[in-house]
Amino acid sequence: MTNARGPGRQIVLGGLVLTMNARGDTFAPGVVVIDGPRIAHVGPEASWSPDPGDDLVDCHDQLVMPGLVNTHTHTCAALFRGLAEDRSRAAWAGYTLPWQDRAGAEAYHFGSILGALEQLTSGVTCIADRFSYMDTCAEAFDRVGIRAVVGHTLFDIGGALEWPRAVALLERWGTAPESRVHAGLAPHAPDTCSDDLLRRIRIEADARAARVFIHCAQSEAEVAAVRARGHTGPVHCLAATGLLGPDVVAAHCIYVDAGEIRRLAATGTWVAHCPASNAKTEGRLPPVAAMLDAGVAMALGTDWAPSNNGMDLFDEMKSAGLLNKVGAGDPAALPVDRLLAMATIDGARALGLDGYIGSLEPGKLADVITLAMDAWHLLPWHRPAATLVYSAKGRDVRNVWVDGRRLVRQGQAADWSLATIRGEIARVWRDLRAGKSVSRSSAVR
Ligand SMILES: [Zn+2]
Numbered sequence: 001m002t003n004a005r006g007p008g009r010q011i012v013l014g015g016l017v018l019t020m021n022a023r024g025d026t027f028a029p030g031v032v033v034i035d036g037p038r039i040a041h042v043g044p045e046a047s048w049s050p051d052p053g054d055d056l057v058d059c060h061d062q063l064v065m066p067g068l069v070n071t072h073t074h075t076c077a078a079l080f081r082g083l084a085e086d087r088s089r090a091a092w093a094g095y096t097l098p099w100q101d102r103a104g105a106e107a108y109h110f111g112s113i114l115g116a117l118e119q120l121t122s123g124v125t126c127i128a129d130r131f132s133y134m135d136t137c138a139e140a141f142d143r144v145g146i147r148a149v150v151g152h153t154l155f156d157i158g159g160a161l162e163w164p165r166a167v168a169l170l171e172r173w174g175t176a177p178e179s180r181v182h183a184g185l186a187p188h189a190p191d192t193c194s195d196d197l198l199r200r201i202r203i204e205a206d207a208r209a210a211r212v213f214i215h216c217a218q219s220e221a222e223v224a225a226v227r228a229r230g231h232t233g234p235v236h237c238l239a240a241t242g243l244l245g246p247d248v249v250a251a252h253c254i255y256v257d258a259g260e261i262r263r264l265a266a267t268g269t270w271v272a273h274c275p276a277s278n279a280k281t282e283g284r285l286p287p288v289a290a291m292l293d294a295g296v297a298m299a300l301g302t303d304w305a306p307s308n309n310g311m312d313l314f315d316e317m318k319s320a321g322l323l324n325k326v327g328a329g330d331p332a333a334l335p336v337d338r339l340l341a342m343a344t345i346d347g348a349r350a351l352g353l354d355g356y357i358g359s360l361e362p363g364k365l366a367d368v369i370t371l372a373m374d375a376w377h378l379l380p381w382h383r384p385a386a387t388l389v390y391s392a393k394g395r396d397v398r399n400v401w402v403d404g405r406r407l408v409r410q411g412q413a414a415d416w417s418l419a420t421i422r423g424e425i426a427r428v429w430r431d432l433r434a435g436k437s438v439s440r441s442s443a444v445r
Pocket of ligand 1: 073303
């Protein structure tokens with residue numbers, strides 16, 4: 001028995017506790033003790049004796065695991081879900097971008113609440129999120145209680161440079177990794193950012209110890225544009241401007257050559273793999289098997305709602321497994337244990353947060369989820385990683401804690417009414433269609 005005393009502890013008793021720690025410990029039955037914002041103890045159920053004041057959360061029919069980490073999304077674009085089907089990236093931009101430009105801060109605030117609650121109730125406890133209007137998006141994440149690293153999208157080719165807004169976001173939310181909502185730098189992509197801007201972002205990132213988030217090698221047009229500027233490819237462009245490294249998360253990386261894969265691996269640059277979005281908007285996948293063979297660090301992202309059409313990381317694990325087996329012509333590609341790590345501890349590593357989240361270990365912040373185990377589509381539980389990747393859904397999530405706060409109870413957002421948010425979203429769309437909500441500047445991803 002290893003009781004450390006403290007008031008208001010929550011004792012989560014689980015049928016199966018999957019820690020995702022380095023030893024791969026599981027406990028059945030197990031216990032996770034949450035003391036304030038942190039995990040105080042993880043172990044077999046018999047390793048803890050509750051005190052009279054403890055809040056016992058009986059999850060004996062549930063699996064307990066770390067919250068999932070979505071390393072690339074634009075949550076507020078939940079507003080545009082279902083607007084861009086069966087078209088190329090260039091074509092669907094014509095269907096969503098007009099609304100994107102017309103929507104204003106209030107629309108994006110409620111879009112962020114909708115998307116954050118979608119993610120939270122499906123087990124995503126941490127997101128790396130980037131868009132315009134990030135201050136109002138960050139406020140929404142703070143209200144909802146989800147963990148978020150936020151970045152204001154910067155670009156200077158074909159549009160405005162919004163450096164002061166990006167700096168204001170950094171000033172307001174800071175870059176401290178233990179802070180539940182904090183900021184990073186978010187250049188849009190190598191083809192929309194000049195070399196000078198990319199170099200300036202490296203200097204700023206170093207000065208502030210800020211993480212950098214960028215789209216990379218999303219389209220053949222992007223490759224052509226950076227070649228026109230004298231670079232061999234998008235990753236080479238990032239290398240030349242100082243924007244490769246373990247503090248950089250490059251989303252997509254579809255069109256990369258062997259030399260670029262080697263550079264990604266050698267520099268420890270993170271790739272946010274977004275398989276559903278890549279399939280839907282590009283009809284192409286990155287060379288994931290080659291990247292993993294080369295030792296490229298990879299995590300998972302859902303990208304935005306128009307190209308997915310949701311932000312459920314259980315879906316994304318399954319999509320990544322299936323699509324990459326097809327892509328590689330190899331059923332052994334992307335095994336379940338790797339996928340589960342990409343959605344949890346490796347996602348935390350990508351965001352520089354593995355000292356705080358990503359696994360259930362004493363001293364880490366209590367970002368914890370539980371899932372139903374007793375369901376038609378989940379039984380029997382031969383191998384938890386296989387069931388979680390290929391059978392479980394976000395809607396199987398029952399309880400969610402972030403920073404020790406229980407934000408989802410029995411599958412429902414504890415502090416939010418779906419009817420209220422549905423009403424706000426309907427009102428936003430009435431105003432948008434009536435032309436009432438006009439933005440001050442172009443909204444970009
Ligand atoms: Zn994106």
